[in-house]
Amino acid sequence: MKTLTKETAGSLAKVLNSQLSTIHSDDMVAILGVGRESHNEGAIQSWLLSRFADIDVSHPNMILESASEVLNQHLTDLRMEVMGGSISEIQAPHDFVQIKLLSDQELRRIARAIYFLIFGYGSRSGIDSLINLAIGGRGNSIDQIASWISVQGKTYTYFPSELTLSLAQRLMEKLKRIDESY
Structure with a gap:
């Protein structure tokens, strides 16, 4: 096992982004990223780095296939959560954290x-x-x-x-x- 590097995550993000069907070039930023990335690739890269910290890089095709499956399932789950009818509350900020x-x-x-x-x-x-x-x-x-x-x-x-x-x-x-x- 190795730690997923920013460069490898960037390459994976480029391929995964090309497989996604989105309307805008930054649809994923506020879903997968922290909301400050400039485009979908950056958001996917952030998501990959947070989701796959340790990864076996000896089988690149398996990494891509696995990441693609997990990403698509994550997006499907989020859509189902949105359509499901329950509403997640926005967390009230702590007094000591700047808004x-x-x-x-x-x-x-x-x-x-x-x-x-x-x-x-x-x-x-x-x-x-x-x-x-x-x-x-x-x-x-x-x-x-x-x-x-x-x-x-x-x-x-x-x-x-x-x-x-x-x-x-x-x-x-x-x-x-x-x-x-x-």
Whole structure:
């Protein structure tokens, strides 16, 4: 067993990213990364380094296959968690930890991540219509989600990505209510 190096994780991330079907080049940043990476590859690399600290590098094909399976299962599990109906609470910050404000870029990355997570709920046009009905606002669905997030609260404690799951679950709840009423 060897420790997964940043370089090996970067190479794996490049291949895994090419296998993912995403809409934007930074959809995964607020899902897999800490929320500060600039693109999906960086987020996948961060995820790999945290998930596979010790790895057998003697079989590269097995590493890639295993990482791909685990990544796809993780994303599927997150989508199921979002669609499941339960809502994870955003942890209240400790008094001794400084609260940080989301930047506009972090806000948009979380919006893109949420859009990616709810994308399995229906067709793209159907989801866009539900978003428009549920939260309204100006611009496309990502703009509307970003505006909605800013109303929910733009603070985090450690990483911007800590907000993604609970906000996605809250939005999904709103979308389901709208969908059921029509």
